Amino acid sequence: MHTELLVQLKRITFGYQPAQPVLQDVSLTLRRGEILTLIGPNGAGKSTLLKIMLGLLQPQAGTVWRRDGLRFGYVPQKLHVDASLPMTARRFIELGLPPGTHTLSNRWVELTRVSALLDKPLQGLSGGELQRVMLCRAILRQPDVLVLDEPLQGVDVQGQKFLYQLLVTIRDELQCAIVLISHDLHLVMAQTDQVICLNHHICCSGTPQSVAEHPEYRRLFGEDAGLFAIYTHHHDPHRCAEHEGCTHE
Numbered sequence: 581m582h583t584e585l586l587v588q589l590k591r592i593t594f595g596y597q598p599a600q601p602v603l604q605d606v607s608l609t610l611r612r613g614e615i616l617t618l619i620g621p622n623g624a625g626k627s628t629l630l631k632i633m634l635g636l637l638q639p640q641a642g643t644v645w646r647r648d649g650l651r652f653g654y655v656p657q658k659l660h661v662d663a664s665l666p667m668t669a670r671r672f673i674e675l676g677l678p679p680g681t682h683t684l685s686n687r688w689v690e691l692t693r694v695s696a697l698l699d700k701p702l703q704g705l706s707g708g709e710l711q712r713v714m715l716c717r718a719i720l721r722q723p724d725v726l727v728l729d730e731p732l733q734g735v736d737v738q739g740q741k742f743l744y745q746l747l748v749t750i751r752d753e754l755q756c757a758i759v760l761i762s763h764d765l766h767l768v769m770a771q772t773d774q775v776i777c778l779n780h781h782i783c784c785s786g787t788p789q790s791v792a793e794h795p796e797y798r799r800l801f802g803e804d805a806g807l808f809a810i811y812t813h814h815h816d817p818h819r820c821a822e823h824e825g826c827t828h829e
């Protein structure tokens with residue numbers, strides 16, 4: 581049961597230039613223990629919506645409500661490592677944490693498979709390793725909401741399965757909410773409670789369970805239907821027709 585409301589966005593409209601709205605009339609709610617996946621094509625406004633949720637951007641219209649004292653953990657799409665400031669993964673993690681946190685003794689370091697990376701220079705890590713280090717740092721902050729911007733980009737199939745399982749463990753143990761961004765419909769995790777398909781507006785949304793039974797979903801995903809799920813097919817069919825990813829009638 582997801583009860584405690586953590587974030588509520590109501591009828592958000594936002595544009596970097598007022599004449600060109602990136603988000604139009606977007607509403608969502610996020611509750612503790614919930615996993616929410618945002619999907620949509622490049623430029624759909626997914627990262628912008630996250631920034632509004634995080635309070636980094638202010639909408640031109642609509643309201644943003646966050647529970648008092650809400651703590652976010654954020655895993656960005658990319659980290660620009662400054663080669664002129666060499667540091668180990670351990671130092672990088674410690675810099676994101678309250679003083680006195682013992683990273684080595686924390687089981688999240690084990691669970692994210694970061695232990696063997698701690699003494700390596702950040703610059704020398706592979707993309708997947710760096711992502712695990714960023715995830716570890718975000719979890720150790722004990723967030724109420726863990727936000728991951730395209731965590732599966734460039735991750736191999738084993739890595740994807742590992743990450744899916746880890747996210748469920750994180751959600752269960754920390755009792756946080758998790759928000760994921762993806763623009764690949766095939767990579768939406770089955771454990772997602774709520775999937776929102778965004779293309780400037782919300783095209784459609786729902787649980788992956790309801791979608792998994794949908795004939796269109798079966799046609800698209802076939803054998804992989806048990807592993808992955810896609811957004812559901814209700815809401816406004818007129819609007820969905822504008823988005824090439826929304827293939828239903």
Ligand SMILES: Nc1ncnc2c1ncn2[C@@H]1O[C@H](COP(=O)(O)OP(=O)(O)OP(=O)(O)O)[C@@H](O)[C@H]1O
Pocket residue numbers: 596602620621622623624625626627628629763
């Ligand atoms: N700082 C900015 N200034 C002006 N325009 C921006 C800015 N950031 C993003 N945009 C534009 O806003 C639109 C939405 O961008 P956003 O990054 O939110 O999309 P996205 O769905 O996350 O895309 P992707 O899947 O490619 O990461 C794009 O057209 C982008 O060019």
